[in-house]
Amino acid sequence: MLRCIVTTVIDGKKYRGLATAAFDPYEIQPTTDMPNDFEAFWNKAMEQNKKIPMDAKLTLLPERCTEKTNVYQLNIQNFRNGSRIYGILCVPKAPGKYPALLETPGAGIRSYPGDIELAEKGIITLQIGIHGIPVILPDNSVYYGLAASGLSDYPFINLDNRDKYYYKRVYMGCIRANDYLCSMPEFDGTNLAVYGGSQGGLLSIVTAALDKRVKYMAAQYPAMSDLTGYLHNRAGGWPHMFNKNNAAAYATPEKIATSKYFDAVNFARLIAIPGFYSWGYNDETCPPTTAFSAYNVITAPKELWITQEAGHWMFPETHIKINNWLVNKLIVKKE
Numbered sequence: 001m002l003r004c005i006v007t008t009v010i011d012g013k014k015y016r017g018l019a020t021a022a023f024d025p026y027e028i029q030p031t032t033d034m035p036n037d038f039e040a041f042w043n044k045a046m047e048q049n050k051k052i053p054m055d056a057k058l059t060l061l062p063e064r065c066t067e068k069t070n071v072y073q074l075n076i077q078n079f080r081n082g083s084r085i086y087g088i089l090c091v092p093k094a095p096g097k098y099p100a101l102l103e104t105p106g107a108g109i110r111s112y113p114g115d116i117e118l119a120e121k122g123i124i125t126l127q128i129g130i131h132g133i134p135v136i137l138p139d140n141s142v143y144y145g146l147a148a149s150g151l152s153d154y155p156f157i158n159l160d161n162r163d164k165y166y167y168k169r170v171y172m173g174c175i176r177a178n179d180y181l182c183s184m185p186e187f188d189g190t191n192l193a194v195y196g197g198s199q200g201g202l203l204s205i206v207t208a209a210l211d212k213r214v215k216y217m218a219a220q221y222p223a224m225s226d227l228t229g230y231l232h233n234r235a236g237g238w239p240h241m242f243n244k245n246n247a248a249a250y251a252t253p254e255k256i257a258t259s260k261y262f263d264a265v266n267f268a269r270l271i272a273i274p275g276f277y278s279w280g281y282n283d284e285t286c287p288p289t290t291a292f293s294a295y296n297v298i299t300a301p302k303e304l305w306i307t308q309e310a311g312h313w314m315f316p317e318t319h320i321k322i323n324n325w326l327v328n329k330l331i332v333k334k335e
Contacts, residue, residue, distance in 0.1 A: 001025075001281065001289055020281035020308070022288070030225075030265040030293040031232040035257075038266055041162070042171075042210055049172045052077055056180055058089070061136065068093055069119040073136050074126065078169065078176040085173040086135045087128035088114030097188040099330035100124040100181040104174060104196030104203035107223065107238070109143045109151055111135050121327055124186060128177050130170045130203075155224075155239040160254040162261045167224075171262075174207040182213055191215055191330045195322065198238070198286060198312065199223045202264045205294065208275065209267035216329040217271070218322050220314060221279040221286040225264040226293035228256060235287035237264065268294040274301040276325045278318055280310025 003020040035041070055077040064071035074089040092098055101123050103115055112135045115125035129135045131151060137143065158164040174194070181187055193216040196204040201222030208217035222237075229236035230243045231251065241250045241259070260266060275298065279291045295304060303325070307315055 001287070003282075018282050018284075020288070022281060022308075025288070025292045026296060028289055028292040028296055030229075030263075030297060031234070032226055032228045032260055032263045032265050034266045034269060035260050038261060039270070041261060045168065045172060046175060046210065049079060049175060052079065052081060052176075054176065054179060054183075061088075064088075064114065064116070066116060066120065069116050071114050071116065073134065074180065075134070076176055076180050078173045080169075083169060084132050085128055085130065085176065086133065087126050087177065088112045088135060090114045090116050090119035090125045090127075091184075091186055092119055092122055092124070096186070098122055098124050098186055099191030099193070100126070100184070100187050101326060101330065102174065102177050102181060102192070102194045102207065103127040104194060104200040104207065105129055106197055107155070107199040109133075109147045111137060111140070111143065118323060118327070121331070123327070123330055124181065124184065126177055126181055128173065130173060130199075156241060156250065159241065159250060159258055160252065162258045165258055165262060167262050170203070171206050171210070174203050175211050178207065178211050178213060193217060193326055193330055195219070195326060197221060197314070201286075205264045205271065206267045208273055209270040214273060216274055216276075216326065218276040218278075218326060220277070220318075220322070221283050221288075221291055221312060222264045222277075222294055223286050224262060225268075225286065225290040227259045227263050229287075229290060229293070231256070235289050237290040238286050265294045265297060269297050271298050271300045274303075274329070276303045276305070276322060278305040278307070278314065278322065280306070280312075280314075281308045282311040285312035 005018045007016045059073045061071045070091045072089045075084050075086045112127045119125050157166040194204045194207045195218040197220030201219035202224045204219040208214045225237040227236050
């Protein structure tokens with residue numbers, strides 16, 4: 001990637017623009033490698049997770065329901081007794097069997113609205129948070145407080161220990177969310193997809209790789225892709241734990257080793273289902289070289305929608321394209 005950044009000052013205000021060009025991006029290969037016991041490690045984690053009772057709790061949210069859709073806050077137990085994940089579940093009201101979509105979240109601590117748009121088209125949607133706190137709190141100060149204190153650097157928590165690293169519980173939370181979707185009497189029993197962007201793109205790739213019940217996936221600008229890029233004179237993925245600002249504290253043998261068990265690239269190697277992917281060349285949060293590092297190792301059927309001008313955001317047309325792709329895959333047309 002070759003990037004041009006232009007800045008100027010007009011009437012005392014600084015403006016910044018950038019443009020990025022790619023040279024042979026489909027030849028980019030990752031710098032990280034897969035540990036020999038990678039699959040064994042995650043298979044054991046999933047077996048342990050199955051032993052934790054789901055203990056699902058549903059709370060109807062009447063103010064969010066529509067004529068066609070019931071909306072709930074769901075919380076389920078995950079990873080260890082007492083540890084929970086929360087999400088917004090949207091279920092079509094009409095009797096019948098429906099496909100399901102797990103929507104994985106971008107980074108941060110926040111509430112979630114739920115995906116009523118796709119539920120109205122006939123898809124059960126579950127939009128999850130990852131931090132074990134309710135996702136309908138009326139006062140955002142709780143989320144802001146956690147983001148500024150205990151969870152301010154959550155992607156770095158216990159990075160020196162693969163069994164205690166923050167994202168182990170998160171990855172298992174995505175599998176547990178699918179456990180719930182697959183247990184629903186309204187689920188059609190077959191058509192299950194996962195979709196997310198940034199951190200959610202990472203989690204979409206992870207879930208698709210680990211959970212064989214998933215039939216389709218979509219990922220935008222996936223985070224945590226090729227984390228070790230900075231150690232090889234190139235960009236690494238968000239949260240940039242090994243860049244020049246963090247290397248002194250985090251580029252230790254133990255933390256580098258742990259990163260390989262959580263890098264999107266190593267999960268991408270295992271994907272065996274059709275996927276839709278998208279990012280832009282001007283993304284400075286999840287650099288496009290890191291996204292290509294993951295995409296280029298995928299051997300399953302894949303489609304890539306590049307919007308060169310985009311940064312760490314998407315055009316409305318991209319949102320429409322992804323939703324249409326998911327609907328066309330999930331909703332079985334009856335002849």
